[in-house]
Amino acid sequence: MDEAGLYEGAGLQAVDPKGRVAIPADFRSTIDRNSQAKIIVVGFHPTLPCLRAYDTAWSQSEERRFRRMADEGVDIREIERQREAVFGDVERASFDPSGRFILPEFFKDEAKIADWAFFVGAGPTFNIWAPDVLLASDEASPRLKGRCAHMMANRKARG
Template structure:
């Protein structure tokens, strides 16, 4: 069995009265495992998809080591590579936050703004990390699987029919 933590599954979370979201149970377990038993969640923004991302501390270390490997490969091939800039892009935007035993956490305001998130999020496990979407943005993203887009669209329609609760 590999030590790699893989996230899968999906869930919605509506912010509570304090503005906290709830990390889905299985993702919470995986994050805690990936963070050495601590309730420590790493959050960032996906550079290409327009959503936030979440993962445990082990993936943060993976990102650092990946840049070191790219730097070694570039040096061996005698081609230019700006390792410092790449570390800034991959690690400089990560916000580490705590979550309580119920999975409640605050999404950093900068990350919320970049991803357009307000009062509801859709968690979407995609391997080494999970994505955190503004549901409407995911529905409008043609690159996402139709099954997921349709699930989110139906949830939004049901929420609107119930008065947005």
């Protein structure tokens, strides 16, 4: 099996009033490479104030990791706690050929995503930020904040 594609780069995407947003084209290519399903999994990032998303192949790799942990003697309660965090607090979202999907409403609201979503590659997963939250975050790098601000300024100048 080929090595999984990684999510790299960033993109600013408009979110319509129904919560529809398009996955950036480069990210869509990675999803297509990694998984046959036209589905992404969306949940909360475990440490950052944004959403984390990934293809279904990453879910499978996480389950393999949990099985290795069990084989290594890690306490089953810890494994189950982690499994619940990875698999329980998420929603699947299918996307159309142009990459449009509906951000699950609860996740969208909790992440404070409104008119814009800033997608950031994070290797095997990608993050979806509300630009205002990213720009105010102490956890985000100054360079990433600058890139987001630049994209927002260019979009507003054209819109």
